[in-house]
Amino acid sequence: MSRAATGEGTLVVLDIDGTLLDTPHLPAWRRGLARVLGDHAPDRSAEISVEQYHRHVAGRPRQVGAAAALGIAGxxxxxxxxxxLAVVKQELFLEQAEETVLFxxxxxxxxxAAREGTPxxxxTASRNAGELLAKRLPGLDGGDWLLDRLHQxxxxxxxxGDVPRPEALRRVARAxxxxxxxxxxxxxALSGVLAGQEVGMRPVLLDRFGLGVAAPGCPVVATLDELRPLPGGLRLPVA
Structure with a gap:
């Protein structure tokens, strides 16, 4: 894959869950679905695969994710x-949330990014991810600068989490x-990438698990190490 493209003069918008933070959303969805199925459909499987999670649940508001998880279970x-399911999943997620770490x-x-002054x-669609990230930024170089940018x-x-993903991205750009x-x-998340394309952003899909998920015209990286923060933007792979 060529590394010639440079997204200079750009604002780099970072998703939080799964991109920056190793949050326990998938285990919480699995446990929550098992509990709900135990009450309503004990003959159904509660297993959500990593691929199903990233294709249908990740990056979506909680109720949308809950509907998708129920559909996966039939x-x-x-x-x-x-x-x-949304309530149960949230309770289970909060029990493990403090174990969250930065990848x-x-x-x-x-x-x-802090050293380079990358914009x-x-x-995030998560009601918790921003707070979890805020607790972990002070330990980084330039943590206060990053924290200010998070809050703005x-x-x-x-x-x-209360608006469609495309509108959320528009609001960040306006901020x-x-x-x-x-x-x-x-x-x-593929849903996030597609929302970015919808509003005219240039998306990069982070495929940490090698699932082969892709969107037309969207470069894919396996790790953030493949992206280089620059003073005016980001060194990008070519789709």
Whole structure:
């Protein structure tokens, strides 16, 4: 893959869950679904594969993810079941949330971005990811600078879990007075990448698990080490 393209003069928008933070969302979805199925459909399987999670659940608002998880299990995602699973999953996630860590390549990437003064911003549909990241940034080089950029990116609520992903990305761009077509989005979820393309951002898909997920015209990297923060943007692979 050529490494010739440079996204200079761009705002680098970073997804948080799965891109920067190794959050226990998939285990929580699996355990939550098992609990709900035990009450309503004990003959159904609660297993969600890594590929199913990244294709259908990751990067989506909680209720949307719950509906997708129920569908994977072969259940009709009625509003009552969706809400039940969403609540149970959140309870289980919070039990493990403090075990969340930065991926090593994410730590290196953020350290480099702070040193270079790369114009970074953050976006998440999770109601918890922003707070979890905020607790882990002070230990990094330039942690205070990164923390300020996190807070400005996510606004007073600390997340964009209540709006569709394309609108969340537009809000992040507006928070920094950048047009979406001058933004590079780095996301590990196909849904996030497609939302970025919808609003005119240039997306990069992070495929940590080698799932072969792809979107037309979107470069794919296996690790953030393949992306180089620059003072004016990001060294990019070519799709």
């Amino acid at each position: 259940l009709d995602p009625t509003p009552e079941l969706v809400e039940e 090593p390549d994410a730590r290196d990437f953020l350290d480099a 970074v911003a953050f976006c 990116s996510l606004g007073p609520h600390g997340h964009y 920094w007075n950048w047009s979406p077509d001058r933004c590079v989005l780095v996301d590990d």
